[in-house]
Amino acid sequence: MTINCKGQLIDLTSPKVMGILNITPDSFYDGGAHKNEKEVLLAVEKMLKAGATFIDVGAYSSRPNADHVSETEELNRIIPIIKSLVKNFPDILLSIDTFRSEVAKQGIEAGAALINDISAGKLDDNMLQTVADLKVPYIMMHMRGTPKTMQHQTDYSDLTKEVLFYFSERIAAAKAFGIIDVIVDPGFGFAKTLEQNFELLNKLELFKMTDKPLLIGVSRKSMIYKSLNTTADKALNGTSVLNTVALQKGASILRVHDVKEAVETIKLIEALKQ
Template identity: 45%
Template sequence: MLSNPQTLKPSNYQTYSINCNGRLVQLDTPKIMGILNLTPDSFSDGGKFNDEKPALEHAEKLLKEGAGILDIGPQSTRPNAEFLTSEEEIKRIGNVISKIKKEFPEALISLDTFYAETVRFGFNEGIDMINDISGGQYDEKMFDTAAETQLPYILMHVNSSYETMHDKIKFEDITLEVNRYFSEKTNELLQKGVKDIILDPGFGFGKTVEDQMKMINEVEYLGFEKFPLLIGISRKSFIYKPLGKSPLDINEETQKLHMKVLEQGAKILRVHDVAEAQETVHQFLRKK
């Protein structure tokens, strides 16, 4: 039985730690992952931070507002985004990672890529974790590379190819489907020697609005109580489109959903609006 709400115990009170390049990071208190897109075409902030100076300035802003992790993305994965090779990703990253590490040595850096070669570059520049939206499906070398680096690996649920990542699938039971996928992929990662795994249910990728709201309501039943959960719903269309709003006008609704997933045991919130998410975390901690 992979995901029956009647038989699974909620994971709200689980505590976790991850080894980030020799630094033990406790996840007993929820962490904020601030999004830093080095892209001209991301759906809500494309072109704002794709030069080194504004990227460093935004990194500083995110950290000051309370981000414990910076998630650096060299390639947009929104629908109809420009497809980049690993070489193009590496060129776009340039010296941003090493300069952030020099300016803010305490900052944890996650690299958002589905390429093993980009991970190797990032590892040499000092990244602390891998955020692979593909679950190792878009580059057959990814899981081996994650094992070689021994970095924490964020495993996201997504459709099986780059071309179909945003194709909407109506699953018979989305929670069962996501847990089945997590079971298969975590077993493969563990067998290869990846020790620290973080699970991301993949909001915004190939799922109906109804299924995504179902996932919000059943976050506590994801992850088998073995792995910490990352939730990335910031500025996602399943929130703003039904409301007839823009991605930038749903902060209140997003924070309510953030509170809901925190109450169900989520350990990392991946967000654009760090200050607002940090306040939600503080409210959650005051309620505990």
């Protein structure tokens, strides 16, 4: 199972780590952590040295009830950072965390390699055509509504079945546009209650039927820290536990704040398989 990133074939049969770089002032865990270019470069260098294959750059917070950010503001935040990262780390594989086709287009043109869309093309009618034109891997996530409204849309008759149906429809739509490399993300925390998140994780192996690589993003999320009656900054151990479960159930990419620990988790699971 491979994806083509800027002419480089990345083999996902051995799980990979995607480091999170939020350049937003209001992200739930690390909002405002990177205040200037120097801090961003240091943070990314640390993640790459720790073993991250991808770095996911986001300039629009998708936490519940996040404030709206204009397209112009999102572009002003993200494009200079992408250019700086590509200049300083020429081999870097950057993923752009955006649901806007114009941000995705300009991000790829600036040197990024993948598009990570929380809406799977449902918040921008031009997204699928844009991804097809750019010929880049596309991460599509399950969500209902928008970050502002998603927590009020958690009524499912059969959660896992409905999420799988959603992906079958979105994968078919992507295929119709000629998009080849698709990665699916069940969207933990997006239009799902705490209990629903665990239900989805418990049935994660069913997502193998999509025949697509599976990206898992549970890093320091409320399903961990609320379950443990703690806070996001104390949820690293819980993150490693759930990442372990996800890997055992078929995850191909772990999207995390803490790269070193995720890489170690993968190494131990791979050793177990041997």
